[in-house]
Amino acid sequence: MRLGGTGSGLELLRKLAALYAKQHQRLDVQVVPSLGSTGGIRALQAGALDLAISARPVKPEEQGVESIHLCRSPVAFAVHPANAVAAIRTNDLVQLYGNTSQTWPDGGRVRLLLRPDAEIDTKLLRSISPTVDQSVSQAKARPGMIMAVTDQDNLKLLQTTPGAFGMTTLSMVTAERAKVRLLAFNGVEPTLQNLVVGRYPLVRDYYLIAKTSASQPVQKLVSFARSARGAALMKALNCVAVEQR
Structure with missing residues (x-):
């Protein structure tokens, strides 16, 4: 089959x-x-x-x-496993995608992982707010950005690229035993329980x-x-x- x-x-x-x-x-x-x-x-x-x-x-x-x-499974913001960042908020997304030069608290460079516009993750990201939508468009217009074409490419880059920041799905991370750090979004952890009770918004x-x-x-x-x-x-x-x- x-x-x-x-x-x-x-x-x-x-x-x-x-x-x-x-x-x-x-x-x-x-x-x-x-x-x-x-x-x-x-x-x-x-x-x-x-x-x-x-x-x-x-x-x-x-x-x-x-x-x-x-x-159904939560879609989470994720970083390289060595990154100590644990949470992100909507305003942070505007800064990360909208500004040309961003660094993490440890001084390392932020490496955005972009996805094609047709991808569900990109559509979810753009739907968070009009300002996030605008910031994503700005990021996509900049030359030299990393474009992860497939989900597998995206997850591999999250695990192997220092400073990487992107989105992935909790079930994929679990099933493939991927080594990434998933971030709380607007104070809510991307867990199955939080999805079930309606607290976590990205699905x-x-x-x-x-x-x-x-x-x-x-x-x-x-x-x-x-x-x-x-x-x-x-x-x-x-x-x-x-x-x-």
């Missing part, structure tokens, strides 16, 4: 498939490198994937496929995308992902299952 889609959800999907195969039947799983949400949906439509994971539901014009709302939703005429093995894997055992695994990976209606 070929799986793929948005990079931040690949390891979560891989672990769900591995647990399903272990508990129910042998399943030969191949996870292709990050295609993004749109790329994963297109690959599914073309028959190159059997099941995709996406950070958005399918659009009306994306024919022959359907989305199943799977789980990434994950959807399984399947063909409307999905094969029986795909249907069984989707059912397992939505089961109590699937929910327990996702919770352990800091992605809270969405109640099915």
Whole structure:
């Protein structure tokens, strides 16, 4: 079974498939490198994937496929693990993205990790406030900025670039055992509990995308992902299952 889609959800999907195969039947799983949400949906439509994971539901014009709302995880601001900074506020974001030269309290240079405009993280960042939106546009217009094209590139750069600052998803950090420091935002820690009770505002939703005429093995894997055992695994990976209606 070929799986793929948005990079931040690949390891979560891989672990769900591995647990399903272990508990129910042998399943030969191949996870292709990050295609993004749109790329994963297109690959599914073309028959190159059997099941995709996406950070958005399918659009009306994306024919022959359907989305199943799977789980939700906090999107967090993150820094290189050697950075002692523990929290950030909206006003800090305006300064970090809007000014050309910024340093951390220890004197090290801030290295912004930008993402493409189509990325959910960029859209979330811009939605925080009009001034943050403007500052992000200013950062993107400056030459020489670091652009992390995929979620995997972004997480690797956060771990390996001194002074790095960017965004990532808690479930991806957990699933991939990444060594980064996640920051409290406006006084609220990016935890699953804070998301569940509505205190933490930045959230990434994950959807399984399947063909409307999905094969029986795909249907069984989707059912397992939505089961109590699937929910327990996702919770352990800091992605809270969405109640099915």
